[in-house]
Amino acid sequence: MYNQDYLTRREWLVRGGSAVLGLSLLGCEIEEQVGFNSTEGSLVPWANAPDTGAMSQVNLLEWEQLDSWVTPTSDLFQVGHYNRPVIQENEWNLEVGGLVENPLTFTLEELRSRPQQEEIFTLECAGNRGFSGFIGAVHNARWTGTSLASILQDVGIKDSGIEVVFWGSDSGEEEIRGNKIVQHFARSMSIQDAMDPNLILCYAVNDDPLPNAHGFPLRLIAPGWYGVANVKWLKGIEIRDTRFMGRFMARDYVTLREEKVDNESVWMESSVGRTRINSVPAKVTLLEGNYRVHGAAWGSSVASVDVSVDGGPWRPAEISVSQDSPYSWTFWHMDWDGGSPGEHTITSRATDAGGRVQPATADPFIALKKTYWESNGQLTRRIVTGDQ
Numbered sequence: 001m002y003n004q005d006y007l008t009r010r011e012w013l014v015r016g017g018s019a020v021l022g023l024s025l026l027g028c029e030i031e032e033q034v035g036f037n038s039t040e041g042s043l044v045p046w047a048n049a050p051d052t053g054a055m056s057q058v059n060l061l062e063w064e065q066l067d068s069w070v071t072p073t074s075d076l077f078q079v080g081h082y083n084r085p086v087i088q089e090n091e092w093n094l095e096v097g098g099l100v101e102n103p104l105t106f107t108l109e110e111l112r113s114r115p116q117q118e119e120i121f122t123l124e125c126a127g128n129r130g131f132s133g134f135i136g137a138v139h140n141a142r143w144t145g146t147s148l149a150s151i152l153q154d155v156g157i158k159d160s161g162i163e164v165v166f167w168g169s170d171s172g173e174e175e176i177r178g179n180k181i182v183q184h185f186a187r188s189m190s191i192q193d194a195m196d197p198n199l200i201l202c203y204a205v206n207d208d209p210l211p212n213a214h215g216f217p218l219r220l221i222a223p224g225w226y227g228v229a230n231v232k233w234l235k236g237i238e239i240r241d242t243r244f245m246g247r248f249m250a251r252d253y254v255t256l257r258e259e260k261v262d263n264e265s266v267w268m269e270s271s272v273g274r275t276r277i278n279s280v281p282a283k284v285t286l287l288e289g290n291y292r293v294h295g296a297a298w299g300s301s302v303a304s305v306d307v308s309v310d311g312g313p314w315r316p317a318e319i320s321v322s323q324d325s326p327y328s329w330t331f332w333h334m335d336w337d338g339g340s341p342g343e344h345t346i347t348s349r350a351t352d353a354g355g356r357v358q359p360a361t362a363d364p365f366i367a368l369k370k371t372y373w374e375s376n377g378q379l380t381r382r383i384v385t386g387d388q
């Protein structure tokens, strides 16, 4: 059985672990809240730990190692569907145009000199939890940039504009209706969605300059939206008068779900967009006979988290670290005596402020979904107690 001695937050900082350096800038409030002491004890490994080997280049979060509320920059998972462009700051600018009164081009310096805006945001790939081994495509980081809405105001959207397209610098070959073409990564939003004051054009994460893998020099951060909406290596923002139907809006990242209407099946295809309430049991620790289940919950305003052992009654978990906003995750924990020695299952379920409950995997909302995106069903993990 493998043991892990957890360091307290202060010990980490004193020892100067470079991965956690960014955290020291976060201010005392969160530092006190994190309470690393709550993770003291030895780690009890999951009996059904997934094989994540095939996913190594994605740098997935390892739930059993989770010990910082803000994910250190070097630990952020990374997804790129095309090439990973390496962009020189002096060869780059952002063009904002299309159906606007006053098209503008910005250098990075010009964007940096605009008023700064920050958000701690839990970014989850919409494919997370959709297939085996892909359960750590989520991170919680502090993003710094400038308001998208204020830039859209400055260019002046014409009355005919209905759609805002965010163009990335990365591209790849696509076959579309018999045509082989080279297409850039792009996502879009309605003007109303894009004018949300929480959306930021970001050039820094956790006080580090945006790493290349995460979109240097500029990316969109769209709190409340799945990862795919957060366009990296941003090069253009374009206002159009038709809905945009690019690959990542209308072919990929499309959820297919069967809905029953008066006993008839209706097949609903929808573009992945806003996040859904989600939670996972992250790890279990054992200290002096007490098992503690630690987990995270995100995707909405988390009102409560419950845990079921062996499919038994739901028991409320305690919140260990609360959200900074509806867009950041919470950490929670639940103490347990370990039951009878042997194998047990642990399932978590989060409920949001609107009363939406994270669905069971058997819930038609999950069970009748044919595609793997938006898999926010309850996660059950297995553990063996009594042999420590």
Ligand SMILES: Nc1nc2c(c(=O)[nH]1)N[C@H]1C(S)=C(S)[C@@H](COP(=O)(O)O)O[C@H]1N2
Pocket (backbone or CB within 6 Å): 076, 077, 078, 079, 080, 081, 082, 123, 124, 125, 126, 168, 169, 170, 185, 213, 214, 215, 226, 227, 228, 229, 230, 231, 232, 233, 234
């Ligand atoms: N330009 C561009 N932006 C992109 C992508 C991409 O392939 N190209 N992938 C998206 C997807 S699917 C996800 S999950 C997030 C991942 O962000 P991260 O790599 O910073 O973790 O970036 C999004 N932004």
Ligand SMILES: [Mo]
Pocket (backbone or CB within 6 Å): 079, 124, 125, 126, 127, 227, 228
């Ligand atoms: Mo993604």
